[in-house]
Each structure stands twice: as structure tokens, then as C-alpha cells.
Amino acid sequence: MTDSSAKTGPLAGIMVIELAGIGPGPYAGQLLADMGADVVVIDRPGGGMPKAVDGRGKRSIVLDLKKAEAVDALLKLVAKADVLIEGLRPGVTERMGVGPEACHAVNPGLIYGRMTGWGQSGPWSHMAGHDINYISMTGVLNAIGKDGQPPFPPLNMVGDFGGGSMFLLTGILAALVERGRTGKGNIVDAAIIDGTHSLMSFVHGMAGLGQWQTKREANMLDGAAPFYRCYMTADGKYMAVGCIESQFFAAMMERLPIDREAFGHQHDMAARAKQHEMLEDVFATKTRDEWEAIFAGTDACVTPVLDYVEAAAHPANAERQAVLQDGRWLHPQIAPRLATQPLATHFEIATKGGNYASILGEAGMTDPEITQLIAAGAVVANKD
Structure with a gap:
């Protein structure tokens, strides 16, 4: 059980209410909990996704918000909270x-964080969607994949967590700073489509300079350049090549058995097909581990492509304790790292409904009142 009084970190003393959901909202709550916030998840009765890594450092209570008594209980929690996160449709x-x-009627200083795909307004605001749909409407998805083939979804990292969670957090933290000056709360309208548009700022900038095309596999960072793509190795694995700058490109070429004159200039567009083929042939002559050894410690920007299990064990990550094995879970370490906050050595994952008594008690409710809520079915009593 996570003890709210034992929380440490830069956000210690900040209480966050998270209405249970999936994806970007819970991940935003995870990051706030990692930084010391007391995150209370309002779970729903019945089944649903089991608590996993994004439930770490949180507390949980199950409220049936279809019942007036549960709504009243939630508003009592809101009265003492700093932030509320919800990811439901407008x-x-x-x-x-x-x-x-x-919520502002009982707590004018509350930061009300709203996480949606299409935003609180607009013609599509009430439509369903997922990461692939949101990034398809921003230009991101169209830019990923091979020319002449369907775009390839980049997991759900760009939309849900990049355009969603990170922008929700930015808004919440900015609103907390503002509240420190004004004493007033705010409403954060964090839409995945808006955040993903913002992530495209670099592409829009390059396009404005005439250095980006809408066509896939035609730009410096989308696999068109021989010096920025992945190559298969002799064992069927891959190396990632990212030597954009001339000095880094030179460092790579110094370690490859390739005739520089035959290869041509790094930015010779007419030679790209030949250069792709030459690099494909040479990387296929050794295993991934052999190539890693050749490029380790250099500025060639050539690295092995690892799966998530390999990544956790790799010395570059393991020496920084970047990923911890804690019970059944691989846990990414708290990020970013603050000088005043020690690295985590253990993560406790909330048990659904496991903290109802302490949560309601801290909201000022007596044992008889809690018993009445349970009897009314407004609170599902799991072991605290």
C-alpha cells in the first residue's frame, strides 16, 4: 500500500485525482506520482485493465459514480485536491x-486536466479514435514507412504519450505555477491531435526552408538517407545508423570496408540507391554484436537495435539503472532525474480499491459514513 505521507520528490504534498482510464491519462498520473504527487485513482466497479506499471506509486478507490453518494464522496476528495485528470469524451x-x-464550486484552486483525442470542441470532438487516427490527421503517420507502401504505425508513442500525456503534464504544471501567483485554478484542454501537431514543429520548419517533402522516404530523417536508417546484420538483427553530421559520417566510414571514392559524397542524392546497397551489403557481413563492438565508444552514431528486454540489460542502460526488474515488471526509472530526488529502488503498484478507507478518512469522512457508502454500493470495499 502506498502511504501518501511517505511520498517524497518535488511534487510531494500535491494531491492528484485520476479518473480511471487507459493510455495517456494514467501515464500522466504515473509521471506525477514518480515526482512525489499523491495520485488517487478513482476506479470503476467491475472488470477492466489490471493495474500495471502506470499504476505505480498511486492509491485506488472504487466509486460507482452512477450513484449520488459516490459523486458526493468524490467532490469531498476534490475539495482537498490540487489536480484532477479525466480522459472521457467531452x-x-x-x-x-x-x-x-x-469541481471548481468546491475547490476554486483545482487544476482540471482534460485528456481527449480531438479536443473539447470541434466537429470531431465526440468521435471515438485511437493513436493511429489522431496521428493520421497531423501529417505524422503519412511520413512514416516506405514509399509506395502503407504508412506504418509507430506503436502508440507519438500520439497517446508524446502528443497526449506530455502536453497534459505541461499544461498541469504550468497551471500549478500560475496558481502559485494568482491562487486560481484552471482547465487544461489537452488534445492528442493538438499536441501531435506541436510535435511536428520541426517538420514544418524544415518544410518552410524547402528541406522537407510530403512524400515518404524522401527526407533526411525518414529512411531516405543512407546515413539515417537501419541495416540488417548477418544474424538477422539490425544496426541503427544516424551519422547526420559530416564528422560523425566520417567516423562511421573509417570503420567500414568501403571504398570512399566508389561510395561518393555523403549528400550525393544521385548516388543514394548505390550507397544504400553498399551499406546493406557491408552490414550483412557481421553480426549485430560484432558491429556493436566495432562502433562502441566512437562518434559514428551507429548503435544496435535492441528489444525492450535486451535494452534493460544493456550496460549503457543498466549502469544508469534506467530500467529496474521489480517483481513481475520491468520498470523504467523515474525520469527526468532531479539532483534532489534519489533514484527509485522499488515501485509499488496500486491495488484496485485497496486504499478506500485511508482516502475517505483523509477527506474527513467518519467510519460510520464510510460504512454507509459501502452499504449503498457507492464504494466497493477492497482490503486497505
Whole structure:
């Protein structure tokens, strides 16, 4: 069980209410908990996703928000909270009685964080969607993959977590700073589509300089350049080549058995097909581990392509304790690292509904009141 009084870190003393969901909202809550916030998850009755890595450092209570008593209990928690995170469609929390207006009525200083795909307004705001849909509408998805083939989804890292969680967090932290000056709360409208558009700033900048095309596999960073792509090795694995700068490119070429004159200039567009083929042939002559040994410690920007299990064990990550094996889970270390916050050595994952008594007690509710909530079915009592 996570003890809220034992929390440390730069956000210690900040209470966050997280309405249970999946993806970007819970991940934002994880990062806030990692930084010391007391994150209380309002779970729903019944099944759903089991608690996993994004449940670490949090507490949980199960409230049936279809019942008025549960809504009243949640508003009591809101009255003491600093932040609320919700990832439902626009208007849902208002209909439940816990929208921004209702919450600000009991706590004017609350930061109300809203995580959606399409935003709180706009013609598509009430449509369903997933990461692949949001990034398809921003130009990101169209830029990924091989020319002449369908775009390839980059997991759900770009939309859900890059355009979603990170921008939700930015808004929440900015609003907390603002509240420190004004004493007033705020509403954060974090839309994955908006955040992903923002992530495209570099591409828009390059395009404005005439250095980016809408066509796939036609740009410096999309696999078109021989010096920025992956190559298969003799054992069917891969090396990632990213030597953009001329000095890094030279460092790579020094370690490859390739005739420099035959290869041609790094930025010779007419020679790219030949250069791709030459690099494919040479990387296929050795295993991934052999190539890693050749390029280790150099500025060639050539590295092995690892799966997530290999990545956790690799010395470059292991020596920094970047990923910890803790029970059944591989846990990424707290990031970013602050000089005043020690690295984590253990992560405790919330048990669904396991903290109801302490959470409600801290909200000022007595044991008889909690018993009444349980009897009414507003609270599902799991072991604290």
C-alpha cells in the first residue's frame, strides 16, 4: 500500500485525482506520482485493465459514480485536491456531476486536466479514435514507412504519450505555477491531435526552408538517407545508423570496408540507391554484436537495435539503472532525474480499491459514513 505521507520528490504534498482510464491519462498520473504527487485513482466497479506499471506509486478507490453518494464522496476528495485528470469524451463528467464547474464550486484552486483525442470542441470532438487516427490527421503517420507502401504505425508513442500525456503534464504544471501567483485554478484542454501537431514543429520548419517533402522516404530523417536508417546484420538483427553530421559520417566510414571514392559524397542524392546497397551489403557481413563492438565508444552514431528486454540489460542502460526488474515488471526509472530526488529502488503498484478507507478518512469522512457508502454500493470495499 502506498502511504501518501511517505511520498517524497518535488511534487510531494500535491494531491492528484485520476479518473480511471487507459493510455495517456494514467501515464500522466504515473509521471506525477514518480515526482512525489499523491495520485488517487478513482476506479470503476467491475472488470477492466489490471493495474500495471502506470499504476505505480498511486492509491485506488472504487466509486460507482452512477450513484449520488459516490459523486458526493468524490467532490469531498476534490475539495482537498490540487489536480484532477479525466480522459472521457467531452461532456461526460459534466453529466456525472463532476465537471469543471461542479469541481471548481468546491475547490476554486483545482487544476482540471482534460485528456481527449480531438479536443473539447470541434466537429470531431465526440468521435471515438485511437493513436493511429489522431496521428493520421497531423501529417505524422503519412511520413512514416516506405514509399509506395502503407504508412506504418509507430506503436502508440507519438500520439497517446508524446502528443497526449506530455502536453497534459505541461499544461498541469504550468497551471500549478500560475496558481502559485494568482491562487486560481484552471482547465487544461489537452488534445492528442493538438499536441501531435506541436510535435511536428520541426517538420514544418524544415518544410518552410524547402528541406522537407510530403512524400515518404524522401527526407533526411525518414529512411531516405543512407546515413539515417537501419541495416540488417548477418544474424538477422539490425544496426541503427544516424551519422547526420559530416564528422560523425566520417567516423562511421573509417570503420567500414568501403571504398570512399566508389561510395561518393555523403549528400550525393544521385548516388543514394548505390550507397544504400553498399551499406546493406557491408552490414550483412557481421553480426549485430560484432558491429556493436566495432562502433562502441566512437562518434559514428551507429548503435544496435535492441528489444525492450535486451535494452534493460544493456550496460549503457543498466549502469544508469534506467530500467529496474521489480517483481513481475520491468520498470523504467523515474525520469527526468532531479539532483534532489534519489533514484527509485522499488515501485509499488496500486491495488484496485485497496486504499478506500485511508482516502475517505483523509477527506474527513467518519467510519460510520464510510460504512454507509459501502452499504449503498457507492464504494466497493477492497482490503486497505
